[in-house]
Amino acid sequence: MTNHVHNTLAIICKHITEGKKPILHVSHEKDGIWSFYCNESDHDQNNVDAACLNCIFENEPSVAELKNLEAGYDAMRILQEMDIWDIQKIQETH
Secondary structure, eight states: OOOOOOOOEEEEEHHHHTTSSOOOEEEEOTTSOEEEEOSSSOOOGGGEEEEEHHHHHHHOHHHHTTTTOOTTEEEEOSSTTOOOOEEEEOOOOO
């Protein structure tokens, strides 16, 4: 385990923190906010938790490769077992 500072907060869906679903969608918003979702359904404020970003990367090796994902990009995969992430620029909505 590496030493890191717990100074970056991330949003993570409760399906993931409760161990019910894997991480299938990672978003690094232009404002720097990171989000991790299972892609089960839309998540509101009652269905998400706050977590340490570096802890997520350390505890979930399948997403560790995304720690350098540029702000303004999404990464998605269909199954947890898939090593290939589809990385795309986040489309702005007006």
